[in-house]
Amino acid sequence: MFAIVDINNFYASCERIFDPKLRNKPVAVLSNNDGCIIARSNEAKKLGIKMGQVFFEKEDWLKKQGVAVLSSNYPLYADMSNRMVQVLREMVDDIIIYSIDEVFIDLSSYKNKDLRLLAFEIKDKLLKYLGLPVSVGIAPTKTLAKTANFYAKRYSKFKNVLVFDEEQKIKDALKLIDVGEIWGIGRRFKKFLKANGIKSALDLRNANEQFIKKHMSVVGLRTVKELKEESCIEVESIRKDRKNMVHTRTFKHPIKTKEDLKAIISTFTVRLTEKLRFQKSAANMIGVFVETSRFENKKYRYYNSKTVNLPVPSNDTFELIKYALKLTDAIFVSGYKYKRAGVMVFGLQNSNHLQYSLFDTVNRYRNNKILNTLDFLNASYGRDVVKYAVQGDDTKNSVQERLSPQYTTSWNQIIGARADENFPHVPS
DNA sequence: TCTGGGGTCCTAGGACCC
DNA sequence: TCTGGGGTCCTAGGACCC
DSSP: OEEEEEETTHHHHHHHHHOGGGTTSOEEEEOGGGOBEEEEOHHHHHTTOOTTOBHHHHHHHHHHTTOEEEEOOHHHHHHHHHHHHHHHHHHOSOEEEEETTEEEEEOGGGTTSOHHHHHHHHHHHHHHHHOOOEEEEEESSHHHHHHHHHHHHHOGGGTTEEEOOSHHHHHHHHHTSBGGGSTTOOHHHHHHHHHTTOOBHHHHHTSOHHHHHHHHHHHHHHHHHHHTTOOOOOOOOTTSOOSOEEEEEEEEEEEOSHHHHHHHHHHHHHHHHHHHHHTTEEEEEEEEEEEEOTTSOGGGOOEEEEEEEEEEEEOOHHHHHHHHHHHHHHHOOTTOOEEEEEEEEESOEETTSOOOOTTOOSOHHHHHHHHHHHHHHHHHHOTTSSOOGGGOSOGGGOOOTTOOOOSSOOHHHHHHHHHHHHOTTSOO
């Protein structure tokens, strides 16, 4: 059996813990630049506020309805997520961190225990220790556990806990749920399945496996098998090292000149290489993309991206900025209003075991010492206390007007903790 | 005025190897 | 006259997740 523990309305719930005024009130949390609504409390959902709703279109209405609207406070959410994992680790063994607000638990070693009781213990403890409201679904496969969770969260009679322990129970539940609600069935497949008469999750469970494999590959087939209580989907913890990384932002104000764009791309590269070094990874390949607004008239729209292989896997900010700026030169076309850009790295590998080149022209030993020192300074005294001249003044490009305080963390604490673990060789 | 950011896996086809 | 049988790697595109 597997359990999935999922925090209800995660971002909105985090905001509530530290600001009692928000309790029992509708709360909405915004995306970067205060663009869209990406999280809602139950009260906000009841008002009909939709996921992804554009904020400026509804601002006045939200005010009238008394909705508390907040910018997203990722350091707070990440910290609360860590605390949840800590509490769970003290209670159970086999956990897989699936996302910032969801954890799977492999319950194979709990064969003779009362799983319902365990689920209630988990739920009560997370509420008592952290103030986080969660729902728990338990079933023979991860897909079914997600489905149990779906019911647990929506119908108050379950008190946020549901265990699928009998076949008939599972079939009844699958019959009543739309196929598009099943984990692994997105917009496209939902449409495809419905066009082929597969409407409920039970229809999908009973579908012809050859047909599913042909049109939805082994990925779709696995979902069908999981609905039939055959566990076959493996999930990797998000704490595992990433294979690719991206840093991208939408700009509050469009960018028109190459100089401004280069300043931004430099900053993105700085952030990305910090993340690389933190993960102890080096990249094989780097890429840059630029984009005008997707809502712009077609005539004025432009997208381009370019990637380049690195001679030696690297996480060296000095080196990667040079490549990123060359790529920017290659794809920048003047006359467009750029709204979004990003830097990507691919083929990450452990930076402790790298294959260097005989013909390398970069003094990596020396650069590493500089980078360690920079990381240490920025970790100790705040982000970008020491920065690269090409970054210029890049502070005017994002907006977070409704940010809550860093209740549980400060920048120094978050990154300072990392500094101790990861950069121990910097002279004091 | 104004529209998020970060990931993964799978497949098919082409190029190449012995 | 006639033309095998196995692989790998890479890339682009499409699907999905939170």
